[in-house]
Amino acid sequence: MLKAVIFDLDGTLLDLPINYSTMYKKFSELTGIHEIRPLLKTITQIKNPQILKQVFDIWTEHELDIIDKITIHKEGMLLYNQYIELPKALVTMQGKETITKIRQKFNLQFDAIFTRENTCDRTEQLKLAITKLNTTPQDTLFIGNMDNDENAANQTGCQFIKV
Numbered sequence: 001m002l003k004a005v006i007f008d009l010d011g012t013l014l015d016l017p018i019n020y021s022t023m024y025k026k027f028s029e030l031t032g033i034h035e036i037r038p039l040l041k042t043i044t045q046i047k048n049p050q051i052l053k054q055v056f057d058i059w060t061e062h063e064l065d066i067i068d069k070i071t072i073h074k075e076g077m078l079l080y081n082q083y084i085e086l087p088k089a090l091v092t093m094q095g096k097e098t099i100t101k102i103r104q105k106f107n108l109q110f111d112a113i114f115t116r117e118n119t120c121d122r123t124e125q126l127k128l129a130i131t132k133l134n135t136t137p138q139d140t141l142f143i144g145n146m147d148n149d150e151n152a153a154n155q156t157g158c159q160f161i162k163v
């Protein structure tokens, strides 16, 4: 049975044209880490909370820079509207400040939101969302766009749709 839906944001509901090359260059200067990719692995290696905050602040700047250039990802938005009546969560690698602005601009409503400030681990984000929505993995559908999303859904035991 389907009782709740969890959405990814970038590449699923919306497309965010973030300038990652500029952002990674700034991350390198700040952290001394030469190869930032894969980003999420690099993030988990940053143990200093002040450095991590600065990294997240730079990331937020790059997100806010492109707020007016964000476009709708049609397939994901159709699913959002299809499941509008069900309890919904958002799991995203974007930041809280960015998500607040995006939610207002695109009129997106969620019962729970987990951002990079909560955790950058997609599986952990799904578990947090399932708990918050008071549902079970089997009764939850996760909609994402990456292999990483599908792996996290499988690890958690959720249903999954890739857009």
Ligand SMILES: [Mg+2]
Pocket (backbone or CB within 6 Å): 008, 009, 010, 011, 012, 144, 145, 146
């Ligand atoms: Mg995505």
